[in-house]
Amino acid sequence: MLDISKKRIVTTRKEHECFACLGSIGKGDSVISITAKQDEQHASFHLHLECNKLVAKQKIDLQHGCIIEMEIKAQQELETDGWIFRVGDVFSNPYQASHFKITKIELKAGDAPQDALIHGYRVHPKNHDQKVNDPDVFEENEHHRAWHFNDMWSPDSDK
Numbered sequence: 001m002l003d004i005s006k007k008r009i010v011t012t013r014k015e016h017e018c019f020a021c022l023g024s025i026g027k028g029d030s031v032i033s034i035t036a037k038q039d040e041q042h043a044s045f046h047l048h049l050e051c052n053k054l055v056a057k058q059k060i061d062l063q064h065g066c067i068i069e070m071e072i073k074a075q076q077e078l079e080t081d082g083w084i085f086r087v088g089d090v091f092s093n094p095y096q097a098s099h100f101k102i103t104k105i106e107l108k109a110g111d112a113p114q115d116a117l118i119h120g121y122r123v124h125p126k127n128h129d130q131k132v133n134d135p136d137v138f139e140e141n142e143h144h145r146a147w148h149f150n151d152m153w154s155p156d157s158d159k
């Protein structure tokens, strides 16, 4: 458990590592400086402003590297600025012979919905219960970002 005793915005005088994302903090950057106690040990560290915001917004337990270890949430439905994606939905693309059936939707905490990973497999365009091997698909576990579907694919209406 991290017991935060002091939190303030500072301008750095040297380079640091961000406690949450382990990314680098440059000299002269405005960052959050934290003084805390962990297991009776005194600790002090720095956080990017945006990492500090993300930790608060997502209610993440502040720990070393907590942002890169953030859980990837699987969900049944995802609304983006384009399509709405649901597990079991089928999408088609005018340049692809087979259609794509969604099996899993994964969104990393802090990522925008359009960056979610949409997993699935190829199905016959006339029979969405029939899995097919499309020679144009090289990956065994095909997945794309939601924005790719928003750009290139459309939901198939005749299910």
Ligand SMILES: [Zn+2]
Pocket: 018, 019, 020, 021, 022, 023, 047, 048, 051
């Ligand atoms: Zn950071």
